[in-house]
Amino acid sequence: MNSGKRPIYLDYQATTPCDPRVVEKMLPWFTEKFGNPHSRNHLFGWEAEEGVELGRERVARLIGADPKEVIFTSGATESNNLAIKGVAQFYKDKRDHIVTVTTEHKCVLDTCRHLEQEGFRITYLPVKTNGLVDLAELDAAITDKTVVVSVMGVNNEIGVIQPLAEIGALCRKKGAFFHTDCAQAVGKIPLDVNAMNIDLMSISGHKIYGPKGIGALYVRRRPRIRLIPMINGGGQERGMRSGTLPVPLCVGLGEACAIAAKEMGAEAERLRGLRDRLLTGLQSKLSEVYLNGDLESRIPGNLNLSFAFVEGEGLMMGVKDLAVSSGSACTSASLEPSYVLRALGVEVEMAHTSLRLGLGRFTTEAEIDYAIDHIVAAVNHLRDLSPLWEMHQQGVDIKSIQWAEH
Amino acid sequence: MSYSDKVVDHYENPRNVGSFQKDEKNVGTGLVGAPACGDVMKLQIKVSAEGIIEDAKFKTFGCGSAIASSSLVTEWIKGKTLDEAAEIKNSQIACELALPPVKIHCSVLAEDAIKAAIADYRKNQNQ
Numbered sequence: 001m002n003s004g005k006r007p008i009y010l011d012y013q014a015t016t017p018c019d020p021r022v023v024e025k026m027l028p029w030f031t032e033k034f035g036n037p038h039s040r041n042h043l044f045g046w047e048a049e050e051g052v053e054l055g056r057e058r059v060a061r062l063i064g065a066d067p068k069e070v071i072f073t074s075g076a077t078e079s080n081n082l083a084i085k086g087v088a089q090f091y092k093d094k095r096d097h098i099v100t101v102t103t104e105h106k107c108v109l110d111t112c113r114h115l116e117q118e119g120f121r122i123t124y125l126p127v128k129t130n131g132l133v134d135l136a137e138l139d140a141a142i143t144d145k146t147v148v149v150s151v152m153g154v155n156n157e158i159g160v161i162q163p164l165a166e167i168g169a170l171c172r173k174k175g176a177f178f179h180t181d182c183a184q185a186v187g188k189i190p191l192d193v194n195a196m197n198i199d200l201m202s203i204s205g206h207k208i209y210g211p212k213g214i215g216a217l218y219v220r221r222r223p224r225i226r227l228i229p230m231i232n233g234g235g236q237e238r239g240m241r242s243g244t245l246p247v248p249l250c251v252g253l254g255e256a257c258a259i260a261a262k263e264m265g266a267e268a269e270r271l272r273g274l275r276d277r278l279l280t281g282l283q284s285k286l287s288e289v290y291l292n293g294d295l296e297s298r299i300p301g302n303l304n305l306s307f308a309f310v311e312g313e314g315l316m317m318g319v320k321d322l323a324v325s326s327g328s329a330c331t332s333a334s335l336e337p338s339y340v341l342r343a344l345g346v347e348v349e350m351a352h353t354s355l356r357l358g359l360g361r362f363t364t365e366a367e368i369d370y371a372i373d374h375i376v377a378a379v380n381h382l383r384d385l386s387p388l389w390e391m392h393q394q395g396v397d398i399k400s401i402q403w404a405e406h
Numbered sequence: 407m408s409y410s411d412k413v414v415d416h417y418e419n420p421r422n423v424g425s426f427q428k429d430e431k432n433v434g435t436g437l438v439g440a441p442a443c444g445d446v447m448k449l450q451i452k453v454s455a456e457g458i459i460e461d462a463k464f465k466t467f468g469c470g471s472a473i474a475s476s477s478l479v480t481e482w483i484k485g486k487t488l489d490e491a492a493e494i495k496n497s498q499i500a501c502e503l504a505l506p507p508v509k510i511h512c513s514v515l516a517e518d519a520i521k522a523a524i525a526d527y528r529k530n531q532n533q
Contacts, residue, residue: 311444313469317409317417337444349441385423385473387448387465388441403440 007323008367012301012360013156013184014325018252019209019361025255026211029248037245038236048247055254059216062257063182063201064192068221071237072250075215076183077107078230079202080150082241083179083217084111086227087148087200088120095147099123099176101133101162102343104152108181112150121145129345130294131160139170146176148200153185157340157356158293159302161189168197177225183207183215187260188268188299193218199225205249209361210256214249217241271359272300274368278357279303281372286379288392292341292354303357304341306350307375309389310382312337315355318378322371325356349398409470410504416474421481424463426450434527436519444468445512447476449519451483451491453527459483459491464519471509475499475516488524 029051037052039045053067060067073079088098100112102124112122123141128134133151142149149171151162164180171178178197183204185191193201201218205211219225219240233242283289288308307315312326337351357371383389388398409417425448426433432453439445445468452461462480466473478499483491499513
């Protein structure tokens with residue numbers, strides 16, 4: 001066992017460590033170059049503004065945008081709130097309909113629920129069993145009353161990549177704005193706001209080896225997208241987001257984007273190798289292991305697996321040398337498993353048996369090999385304990401039993 | 407969430423794991439919970455002619471607290487009469503394992519499993 005040491009981190013969709021190169025670039029901006037970037041009267045302000053603008057330029061470059069189209073926020077949750085509420089409220093006299101998808105992040109879904117209470121109509125589109133949006137269904141859902149379509153770039157639980165270019169083309173044709181939550185996509189897959197007809201894009205710092213507490217929102221200027229700000233004040237960020245900018249964080253996000261731009265291709269290649277090694281390793285040593293979500297249209301740093309007949313939370317306890325996350329939400333009072341897996345049509349029984357394994361920049365081959373052995377041992381231990389596994393071995397169909405739901 | 411030492415101990419070294427032949431006349435089997443809820447417990451008792459539980463086995467699909475609750479009760483019921491075993495309350499299990507409020511249902515399920523195994527044994531005797 002790995003006792004005494006810290007667990008192996010395999011939860012890169014939850015957050016990523018800040019890249020040491022990012023931290024290094026941030027440090028002078030805390031102490032030496034500490035100025036307020038909005039101070040116009042002296043060197044401290046000017047140099048701070050330069051830092052912010054360099055960061056902004058690097059964020060913009062990664063997504064093919066103009067720096068003037070990027071505004072800094074506190075993170076992707078704020079960006080998602082601002083994008084959806086902001087445009088909905090600005091255009092509400094003309095349009096009152098929003099289209100989104102059932103597998104979106106909670107902060108998009110909850111924002112939509114909030115707008116529903118304000119009188120907006122929301123269409124929550126289902127996904128196919130591979131987790132991807134059906135373009136024909138999306139096409140049918142968009143009407144001349146639709147103000148914005150919000151579809152995430154990459155899903156946080158299952159890592160699947162939505163067909164952004166196709167969705168963007170559809171939105172453009174139908175005259176609806178296209179917002180995409182790209183917290184998990186930026187720096188992982190190539191993105192181009194113009195080629196993909198993206199009007200609004202949410203970006204997170206801490207998912208891309210940048211600092212926590214910062215994100216960005218891309219807001220298209222041509223044609224210009226208007227939005228009502230949520231935070232009022234000194235009119236910073238072109239009036240869309242007031243408040244003094246956190247210069248070290250802006251610099252850090254910019255550096256994280258610059259590194260991603262440079263290393264994305266090689267990193268994806270390396271992660272794909274590790275991901276395949278992990279998947280093959282587990283599936284060759286264990287039976288009844290199922291991948292949730294499409295394998296092809298997926299970022300290489302994510303696996304979401306159901307280990308049939310083994311409950312996810314129990315499994316997490318068994319793999320205590322690994323920091324992973326479970327699709328089972330047995331700790332919540334509702335006993336409801338992941339709504340994302342349920343939206344894929346994964347049965348509740350199977351959704352309870354899932355683990356999310358997130359690989360990233362600092363994951364090593366040795367860690368993957370250790371993880372394989374550790375997971376295999378835990379699954380075998382729990383299957384020996386599992387009455388469902390026993391029934392399965394005896395050829396009993398678990399669905400044929402009358403279970404008393406509790 | 408962190409687990410108590412006792413939960414971890416039962417999880418890592420579960421007591422009395424296994425199965426008896428279901429159709430033996432002196433065996434009672436309780437199967438409670440549901441896969442869709444994330445918890446299934448199978449508890450079996452082997453009862454002597456004098457009505458004493460002389461052996462117990464379990465298998466559980468569930469979280470660490472569910473596994474620990476069922477492992478614990480197999481230890482507790484051995485040597486007890488059926489009536490004594492039926493008196494075990496979920497609150498005693500929860501207290502012994504220091505279960506947090508969100509895990510109380512695991513102890514409820516373990517209590518239900520004992521009762522179900524006893525009922526099944528009595529049904530077998532009356533056949």
